[in-house]
Structures are given as structure tokens and as C-alpha cells.
Amino acid sequence: MSAHLADPEVSERTEKTDRIELIRALGAIALTPPPSSDRLCEAVGLASIAPADHTEAFVLLLPPHAAIYLGPDGQLGGEGLDRVEGFWRALGLRPPADADHLGVLLMAYADLLEQTAPFAERVDASAELSNGLRMAPTEARTDPAARAAATVFHEHLWPFAPGYLVALSRLGLPEVSAWADLVLALLRDERHRHPAPPSLPLALREAPGPIEVGIGFDDLLDAVVTPVRIGMVLTQRDLAAGAAEVGLGYRRGERRYALKAMVEQDKPATLSWLARLAHRAAGRDMAHTGAAGGDETERWWTRRATHSADVLDTLAAQAETSREPSEHRLAPHDPAPHDAAR
């Protein structure tokens, strides 16, 4: 047995150092296009991500910026980014470039963990609560770096990363999915290492309200592509698949444009499909949170997705009811009109 394994304190430090390195490396993989990230993938034990897949995932389909998933407009920058940058400024530090990028957040989080007091100094780090959660380590309440790390985690990573990573995993890019699943597993593990936050993260506390039955057409389109309003992440790939599923033409463009084109072609079918998507998202969330003891943040997303699904069901029904007879769309396998006329 090596010396450090014999010494629990050293062993714990080594474990901490290794874990930090894993977090940092996983962040760097998202941040670094291949082939530069190949060696990191190998080190982590993942297959290399093809350059085109990396671009498809992290640039084109699901940019990993918190502002998109937590910001009130569902877009890059703005209030979502300000919150992350403001955190660093509040610490008296310069925000890193691309501060709300998941890769940057993971690397910065790792840096903060590195500055925390050694685990062994935490007097009750292993105490467990009756509900299975580990007790908040005392040091996290007194060690500024630990406090900062916990804040990054609960305010800036955990509020969006699970939903984002699940969406990423669903893209069907095997190497990217493997990365996403690993990051999600790691974050779930990390969640237990921090004290439970006293309240919902700010981004969720101040999130715009959910969609309601009386919502206007344009507002609905905006909401559906704004994760924090609708409670799920809608990708271009979802839209393309959805259009195929309900037999509509998929018009290339930004997501709102493509969605609008679908709604204009067949509102009841599109809304119905969206509702199914939201139900699936809520179900997924519940599956994830159930046995593992999801926290308030995860439950917030489940509630929001469930609510959206219900509203979309209602809207779909209303649209179906108000559909003019002539508007009845062709079934996916009906012959096209010009074929019928032939």
C-alpha cells in the first residue's frame, strides 16, 4: 500500500485532486474543438468526438451557454450572461471570457474547488441526513472558496446543465452523448457534496411566467424556444423530427421560424406534438429526480414542463375545435392533392 493510501487525509486530498481534474477535463472537452480535445477524451476514457459532431452539438444545435437556458429571452448574452459575470465581479475577480459556457463554468468550478480547504478539515463532511442526503459540510459555510464553488454549482451550473445535457444526449451523436451522460453523472455526484441551497437559484426565482391558455401567437412562439419559460429544450433536430412525425414541411431557418412555419401549416397538430414533447420532458425529469431524490431545482423544471404540456394540450384542443372543415389536413400517407386529381 502506498504511503498516501495509508493516510486517510492524503487519500482524500488525492481523491479530491483527481475529481477536480475530471471536472476540468470534461469542461475542456466542450470548450476545445477536436482534434485538440482528442487527448483529453482519451485521458477521460471517452471516444474522441469527430470535429463535425463537436460543431454540430456545441455550435449549431445546442450552444452550451447558460444564458440560452436560463435567460428570460432564451438567447445568448443579456441578463443570463450578466448573472454569471456578476458573480465573478462580486468576488472581485475578472469574469472569464465566455463566462456562461458550460465548459468554462466547469473549468472555473474546478479552479474554485482547488482553492477550497482540504476535505479532511471538514468536521462533518460524511454526516448523512435521514433522507439520504449528505449534510452540508461545515467548511462550506466558512471557507470562501467552498462557498463560491457551491454558488457556481447551484446558481450557474445545476439550474440548466441537467436539462441541457439530456437534450444533448438525445441528439444521437454517440460520442457527444457519452460525454453528456458522464458530465450529468458527475454533476449529480457533485450535488451531494454541497450544502443544499436555501432557495431556488435566482434565474429560476426570477424566471418569466409560464405559458397560459390565453397566450398570443407570437408570444407562444417566443416561449416555446425559451427553455426557462416552456420547461424543456427544443432543438432544430426536434423540430425536424416533429415535422416528419406529424407530416409537415420543415422549413429551414432559426427555430422560431421553423416552428412558426409548422404552426401555420397545421396548428392543432403542431401544438399537440409540442404537448407530447413537454409531457416527455416532464416524465424524463420525474424519472431522473424520483429515486435519486431530486432537489427543488429539478422539481421546478418538472413542474414547468408539466404545466406547459397541459397548456399545450388545451391549446391544441382549442385549435382543433376552431379548425375550419376545409383546413382538415391530409393524413401523412394520403396522396398529395395533385396526385388525387390525376
Add this chain to the structure above:
Amino acid sequence: MTAHDDRGAADDLGARARRVSAARRATEARGETFYPGPSRIHLAAFPPKERWDDWVELDSRSWPKRVEHRYMLVPTTCFNCESACGLLAYVDKDDLHVRKFEGNPEHPGSRGRNCAKGPATINQVTDPDRILYPLKRVGARGEGKWQRVSWDEALDALGDRLRTAITEQRQNEIMVHLGRPGEDGYTERVLASWGVDGHNSHTNVCSSGGRTGYQFWMGIDRPSPDHANAKVIYLISSHLETGHYFNPHAQRITEARANGAKVIVLDTRLSNTATQADYWLSPQPGSEAAINLAIARHLITTGRYDREFVRRWFNWVEYLEHCCPDLPVTFESFEAQLVRLYDEFTFDYAASESGIDAATLAEVAEVVAGAGHRFTSHSWRSAAAANLGGWQVSRTLFFLQALLGAVATEGGLFPNAYNKFVPKPIHTPPHPGVWQDLTWPLEYPLAQNELSFLLPHLIKDGRGTLDTYFTRVYNPVWTNPDGLSWMEVLTDEKQVGCFVALTPTWNESAYLADWVLPMGHASERHDTHSYEQYDGQWLGFRQPVLRAARERLGETITDSREINPGEVWEENEFWIELSWRIDPDGSLGIRQYHESKAEPGTKLSVDEYYGWMFENSVPGLPERAAAEGLTPLQFMRRYGAFEIARGIGAVHEQPVPIDELRDLNITDHGRVYTATDKPASPNIVPLGAPDPDAQGRRAVGVRVEGEILRGFPTPSGLLEFWSSTLADWGWPEHALPGYIKSHVHPEAMDADQMVLLSTFRLPTQIHTRSANSKWLDELAHTNPVWVNPVDARRLGVARTGDLLRVETTIGYFVAKAWITEGIRPGVVACSHHMGRWKTAAQDGAVGAMMATVDLVHDGSEWSMHKTASVAPHPSSDPDTQRIWWSDTGVHQNLTFGVHPDPISGMHCWHQAVRVTPARPDDRAGDISVDTAKSREVYLEWLAKTRAAALVSPDGKRRPDWLMRPLKPTPEARLIPAAPGPS
């Protein structure tokens, strides 16, 4: 998820964590990069250093086919401005040609970033018009006919000539005039080895004014602002776009802004920098010091200055004793005096001088006051280089720094010597025993640098002639004011016996040379650099990249001509060889300084020169290199830069070690002199050298509150609010930070005159060498005259593009107007860089930027008219067929008389001009000059001086303690018994 799943997941995470941690340790132990694109420098990606021997990129021109190019990446240092940013040359492994240049991520100053000028180095290297072989003049000087010769022929001829001059004690007939120095003192040491005081620089047309203000305060003539950590950044210049250390500073200013810093820019012109400012102040040119003093007054009257810092570090005791003998020598008394001294500089007064409303000035002053120790400022050229008394701009600016106590603080301003490292070289020859009056004339005892731009006039005065005059990457005819007086002297073989142009490219001066000797660009020569760009010290290495590439392949290269294009050489090897030709047997005592130490009696090689330096004079480098299994020279050839230290802090606050304190003399003012020898230091960074005491003890520190601290290299050891040097050398009225009204102050100009602002640069241009960079030519190739719409209406200029005639004291130029609100009414502006020309007779050219002109000379009257514009033309580069521009601007400097500031010696660039619509026969680019009038201007400004013979307090030509590239022996520093025409 079950508990079993949990356990499994945790085990998997733990295994992966151990695996990645081990991989990182193993990778870094091999000296390789584990995390590409370190967040530390925020670069998205760059080639990791371990792949610099074999870096693969796809050929973009072959798309959609996938064609790989394999490169060897070799670092060097950019040569296209003073910043010395790191470059990485991409050397094609197939044919060992450089294909492109990008940033060097290992460079601590530039951190992988470059401006447009860096990558454009490839244009210079592949320039179809570049000079590839040594050339000797054929026919009359300036006739434009050349004969290719061998290096041996040139070296033998020059060696003979120089040896004769030296042995005949005509050392002062030898001069080397530097444009872009791009090195830290190599040429000075060559001249010292020859016993020649012939170093001439371009600094008095560049930064002398700025330097003077800093030198009189702190004994160190350059500022080193820690912009990245500042809360308020105050720029009297264009540092975000073109200023000194443009790229290294701009990226740090950008960081500060991202962190909430406020940027205040004083610039009469809406520069790119001004567009990024939180406060853009467009002052009446020359009023900048008045604005500074109004802010200083605000700090003083509101008690917003760092009282403790001022009390500890200002030489207020000395000031009170000398200037206020009736006042008690107490700090409170000094504070009261400060209020009185600057009482007149109210915001209203500054508003009346600057034209900026008092409320805005007050708001800016509040912002400055709120900065505390996180205040940085910079004034380098700009106003300090443009106005009579411009040096007071930087002196009053540093006054703000000092009042705030923001000196060598995080986010404050450091004396540059704290943040610069000049390694001691293998040989250090003694200083020369002669004094060069053609560069350091008696009339300018306080001049910060050589009176370079007066050379033609000093020669015309009959003060001396030159046997051999070298220019090194310098174009005096084009760069200096009054260039046609330069032509008159340089074409007169009686005045200048032999003119040698060491240059990579053709220029207006090289056409007049007797020898044109091709020297390398950034990737073709050796130099070392260290510049103050943050609170740290780094050393950069410029090298012929193909030499390093071939050495990586196992070849041995001993002469850079083996790998440079044609017979292009580098100066260092040239100087060594030339010194051996001057003194082949060593009898003159010159050769010893160019000999190998390892093998005495043989020629010093650049490998040994730099190898010795890196091994012996750069702390930490040998250890760092050894950790990677490299010699220090191999390390620098591989990485191109090394950070020696970071976080230097306040050197002046450091206690003097007890070892240095023996047989002390401590004056009443606390200056401490010691009998101990100065400890050997590997860092020979230039700084002030305070005089020893009467017994010859050296100044070692200053007593502050009973503690002996290192202090500043000034006569007092303190920050000199009051300069005893200025007071003792004839200028007591300017011994304090003050405001000198400019020669273009409204009171000094006629009602129909305007101020011409001529000093500004463009961010994509090199001073005089852009013309050989096709990318830069395409980006910017002309210099219209900026005119405010109000003035345009008054002058009857209807449209942008209309021609203007701009009349100076010695002539006029014709240029196109650019009507813009980006310039203050009453002021016109015309940029540097443009108006390059050649006559039809000249063989060489710069095809993309040099117009062909008819230059007519009749007595003292000169005129220039363009006869052909640049146009598409065939060459080895197909891009010369794609030249779409024809307008290359106007060479305005030819029409400027010389304006040496009587104290700093700086040429005061601003011109009082009359602007009118062009006359019917005027054409864009026309020039007319009367050099007889330029003589009158020279004499008029000479009359403003107070010559050393009249004011020197100690019989010397110049205060010994001031910085000077070469410091002649004590005897040579004395004013001669029978002074010359002065």
C-alpha cells in the same frame, strides 16, 4: 436509480478521475500541453508547443479536397513596431519556406495575439521589391544607378574607411542612425567598442517629450501602466489603436474595461481609441497640461490625494528649502503651498484653454479622484511630441499618478525599469572618450535624446561633417521634418563622405546612399527585447526562423545569409564582421569585443553571444530550459520568450540590504551614499545614474522615516516634484509640473491660421515600412486632411475629396479633404505613413505605395509633382496585378520646419498652417519648400535655447545623471574651453 447504481456510477467517476489526473501529470512531466487554449490567456486554440515540430493544417485553397500541409512552428519577434510581440512562423516542411505568421502563445507580453502588422511580416518576407543583394552606387549620388557587389567588397571598403577615421582620431565623423531599434543596446556596444560616440536615434521625433516628463520625476523615462488591473485609465494618446505597445496594452485595457474600468481619452481627433472611451475629451491642441493641472488641483483642494504617499515620496523638503525659504519646512506647509501653486488651474481656466466645458472636466476629475491606487495613464508621443513644452504633458500626467499614490501599485503605474530586463552581454566595452556635438549640441544640455532631426542644420552650421553615416532601418529624408534639408546634406559628398543604408527595403533615403546593404525582417535576424507591458519582466528573442528550423533538422548554420533570401544578412553578424575588418589584428583594441570567449582569438558567433547571455544573465532561464532537457539558447530558439519575474511591486520601497550599507553619507535630505561597490546585476536596464557624493560614494538609497529604502534614481532619491536639475540648468521657472503654452496656442497664431495635427498613426501601418506589406497597403494607402464641416464651409470646401492647399512656414502641400466631425473645429489633421515617393530615375521601388514624382531643385527652392501613380504591374507576386488604388497620399513632413523644444529637444510636430482651397494648377501630393526658410525656422527655435556654456552649474555639457545611450568619459563631458559656433 438504486444505491447499487449510485455506487457503480461513483466507482466509474473515481476511476476516470484517477485516469485523467494521471494523464495530466504524465503529459506535463514531458513538458507538453495538457489543456490546449489555456483560459489564462483566453485564446480559443493554438498549436500546442509539443506539436510545433510537426503541425498539420489543411490547405484552404485546395478545398473541398483535403490537402494537408505539415509545418514546423518557429517563434520569433515582430519587428513592425516597438511592442515586440511574439510571432510564430509556419515553416513549410516540404520546402522550408515560411508560409505565414501567427501569434506566439508562449510570449508573456502579447500572449498569442497580434495586430495586423504582425501577420503582414509574410508580405515583407515575400515582397517582390525587396533588396536582396549588397549594392554599390554607380554614377552621381542619388542618380539611382546601382551595381551588385559582394559582401566582402562592401565590408573591406567600409572597414578600411572606418579604420582610417578611427586611427586619425576622427571618431566623431562616424555615425549610426537607428530607426526601429528592435534590440536592447547591441548597436551602442558596437559603437562603444569602436570608441565612437556616434549613436543617433529617431527618439527626438518620437518620444523624447514624453520621456522627459517622466525622467525629471522618477529618473526613469518610461511608464509601465498596469492597465489590466486599473479602475480608471487616462490616455493622452491612442493606445487602444496605435499607441506604444499597442497590442499588449490594448488587450489589457480591454480586459480592464470588461471588468468595469473607465477609459478617459484626450485626443483632439476622434481616433479609434477615442471611440472606445467612456470620456472622450477633444482639447485645443497644446492645452493637455492645463487639463491635467485642473484635475490635480481638484485632487489637492478636495483632499483626494494620497497624503501619506506624497509625504513619504515627494521631495517637498528640498522644494520648500530652495523655493520657499520663508515657509516652515513642514508637510502641512507644503500642502498649503500646493494649494497656492495650482490655484489658477480652475476648471474654468482649463475650459478656456482647452475648449472643453468646465462641467465635463469636473466630472472627469471626479472619476480620476475615485480611482485611488488603481489609476493608470499614458502619454508617449501625441501631445508630448507635438507642442512647445510638450514634456510638461507627461510631467503633469505623472503628477496625477503621484498625487493618487498610484505608483507601482496593482492597477497603477510602474517606472518601466521595474518591468524590463536587459541581460548583461558577453562583452561590455567602455564608453567612448569623445563627445558627438552633432547629436548632443551645447544648446540643448537637457535634451533627453539625440538632436537627430537637426543633423542637416548642424552640419550646415559648419559644426562638423560625417565621414561615414549608417542608417539602420531608418529613412531620415522621409521621417524627419524638413526632409529636403536632409536631401541637401546627404547628396553633398563633402558633408557626408559615405552614406551606408542598412535596410530591407527601398526608401527615399536609401536612394541617396553609396552602399545599400540588405538586412533582414523579423524572421531573418537576431535581437533580444524586453518591454514594460505589465508588472513583470520578460525577455523576447528574435531569430532567423529558417536557421532555427534547419537546426531542428540537424543542420549547423553559422551565418544567417545561408538561410535568408538572396544575400540578406542581419546586423549583429554584420557588425561583428565589420569590426574584425576594422581591426583585423586586434591592435586597435576593437576586435577583443567581438571575439569568442570560449575560443579566444576567433570570431564571436551569434550563437555564443546569445548562448552566453541566456546562460549567465537571465535568472531562471537555465533551470527552466534544463527541466525540458534544453540549453538556454535552445529553449529560446524553441519558445521565443521567457518570463523572468512577475509581480515586481514597488522597488522604491524595498529596504537597501545591509551589505550595501557601509561608510555611509546621509545628507540632510536623506539621500544615502555608500562606499560599497554596486552589486553585480545581470539586468542592465537603463535608468538615471545619480551623481556620487564628493568623496565618490555611490547613491544607494534614501532615508524615509528612519528606514533606508531603495528610492528612485533621481538626484534626491525621491520623486522630484521640484526638479533641481531644471532649476540648476537654467530653467527654474519650469522646475515644477506646469503648463507651457504651446507654439500653436491661439495667442501665438494669426487669425487665419489653424493647427495641423500631423503625428497620428493608423493602426494597420508601420512607420515607414508599411509600403512593403501588401495587405497593409490595401487596408490604408492615403492620408486625406481631416476638416471639420464648420471649417469646410468657412473655407469653401464643398466635398470630401476636394483639394486643399496647406501652407506651413517653409512651404505647402496639397492634399484631399476629408470632411468629418471627428476633428475639432479650427484644427486639421493628416496622418503619418503616407506620401511615399521615388523619382523616375530610381531603379528600386516599392510598387504598391510609391508614386513617381518629378522633384525639382532650384537654389533653396524645391518642388515635387506626381508624374505617375501606383498601378497594377507585373512582378513575382500576382497580387501586384490586383492593385486597385492609385492615391498614395502626401508627404507632408517635407513641408515642416524643425521645432526643437529648448528643454527636451523634442521636435514639436504641430504646425500653424493656413488652409485654402487648392489653386487651379495644384495636384494632390504636390509639395513646395524653400529650405532657406527652413534655416530661418531652425535659427528662430535655436534662439529659444539656454546653452550649457551659459547655464551649466558644473562646467559639464549635460547633467551626468540623465540617461544617455553612450556616456562619454568624464573629460569628454566637459564643455570645451573654446566652444564652437554655439
